[in-house]
Amino acid sequence: MPRGNYTLALSQDGVPVEADPVDITGDGTLEGNYTSRSGIRTAGWIIAIGSLVAGSALLFGSGPDDGDDSSLFLGLGVMLGRGLIGAIMTFLPDKAEIRFIPGAPVGLSHPSDLRADSGSRARGFDPGLSLAMAF
DSSP states (O other): OSSSSOEEEETTEEEEEEEEOOEEEESEEEEEEEOOHHHHHHHHHHHHHHHHHHHHHHHHHSSSOOOHHHHHHHHHHHIIHHHHHHHHHHTTTEEEEEEEESSSHHHHHHSSGGTSSSSSSGGGGOOOOOEEOOO
16 A cells, blocks of 8 residues: 555444544554444433433323422423433444554465454454445
8 A cells, every 4th residue: 555644444334434544654554443332322212212201201290280390390301411411322423443553564364364263363353344445
């Protein structure tokens, strides 16, 4: 690969996630790390929907003749506060990091070098990890 500054991406399930630009200064190895935040997004949906249900129950649980507005404000607080936290969590994107390690490139002499149990993580990436480049 020619020397230069490249914007690369990693993908999981075919959806590329762009990493910060990488400066290639000569021979070397690219090392990538993909962090999936799907669990956080799922938890965000659960919190958002749960706060809507719990807040609605508190909001509409007390009748207008009770004289106590605390459940009204508590319901609104739960719906807005927890709902906002859940909504923020649902939009947290996955993260891709790629770094350049100068020196002799690490070669792959056999497809088994890509296996996670091959004994040496420096010889290849984990299965399922892909690298996309645009020139």
